[in-house]
Amino acid sequence: MKHYSTLYVGMDVHRESFTLAHYALDMKQPTGIVKTDNDYRRIVAYVHRLKEKYGQETRIVCGYEAGCLGYTLYHQLSKVKIECIILAPTTLPSPRGGKRVKTDGRDAANIAQCLAYGTYSPVHVPSAEDEQVKEFIRMRNDHCQMLKKAQTANPVLLSAAWIPVQWDAKQLDAGAYEMAGCFATGRTAGRYAGRIPDQFSVSSKQVGTIRPTH
Numbered sequence: 001m002k003h004y005s006t007l008y009v010g011m012d013v014h015r016e017s018f019t020l021a022h023y024a025l026d027m028k029q030p031t032g033i034v035k036t037d038n039d040y041r042r043i044v045a046y047v048h049r050l051k052e053k054y055g056q057e058t059r060i061v062c063g064y065e066a067g068c069l070g071y072t073l074y075h076q077l078s079k080v081k082i083e084c085i086i087l088a089p090t091t092l093p094s095p096r097g098g099k100r101v102k103t104d105g106r107d108a109a110n111i112a113q114c115l116a117y118g119t120y121s122p123v124h125v126p127s128a129e130d131e132q133v134k135e136f137i138r139m140r141n142d143h144c145q146m147l148k149k150a151q152t153a154n155p156v157l158l159s160a161a162w163i164p165v166q167w168d169a170k171q172l173d174a175g176a177y178e179m180a181g182c183f184a185t186g187r188t189a190g191r192y193a194g195r196i197p198d199q200f201s202v203s204s205k206q207v208g209t210i211r212p213t214h
Contacts, residue, residue: 002054004024004054004055004058005058005059006058006059006060006116007023007024007054007060007061008022008063008113009021009043009050009060009061010030010063010109010111010113010114011043011073011111012064012065012104012105012111013065013069013073014038014104015038015068015069016037016038017035017036017037017038018037018038018042018043019033019035019108020032020034020036020043020108021033021034021108021112022050022112023113023115024116025116025117030108030113032050034046043062043077044077059083061083062077062083062084063085063086063111063112064084064086064087064111065087065088065111066086066087066089066123067089071125071126074086074125085122086123086125087111087114087115087120088121088122091119092110092111092114092120093119
């Protein structure tokens with residue numbers, strides 16, 4: 001049995017099924033086309049069979065087009081130490097031979113060849129730090145929306161609580177967001193005295209006597 005240093009596994013993935021094919025640079029064409037259900041463990045088993053057939057030292061690179069599965073399959077394979085790449089669909093060349101009937105097997109074979117020849121652009125997969133930043137931005141946007149709704153629904157209460165209605169949400173820290181929510185629902189502001197930026201600080205006795213500046 002001939003050994004290959006690297007095998008490329010093209011995966012045409014759908015919510016209901018996966019179609020796999022593998023290819024190496026000195027193969028005439030992709031081979032080993034199989035269709036399975038949409039369980040990543042079927043891919044793991046396919047990779048293990050390739051290693052048993054071609055040698056445990058063979059490097060296996062899997063890839064699929066960005067689409068309905070997002071990063072899920074990538075993370076599942078990465079956890080079991082299988083190298084995986086997500087390909088940007090718009091960067092993939094069309095198969096040779098002109099227009100052909102599109103099938104899952106041909107798509108998987110085309111992806112395998114694109115991986116082998118590098119005729120694609122990879123999709124950036126967010127790191128854990130990237131995801132934390134996205135979550136922080138999402139939370140901040142939620143707070144901004146909450147503040148805007150509070151200003152629209154209860155401008156009188158906000159005015160009586162000495163919060164300038166025209167403040168930009170960026171001027172408020174996390175404590176001020178919470179304070180704004182309490183004022184909008186009519187709760188006391190005393191517990192928040194001193195928790196907003198220094199340039200707006202007043203004592204709780206002044207609540208109701210200071211009006212927003214225009």
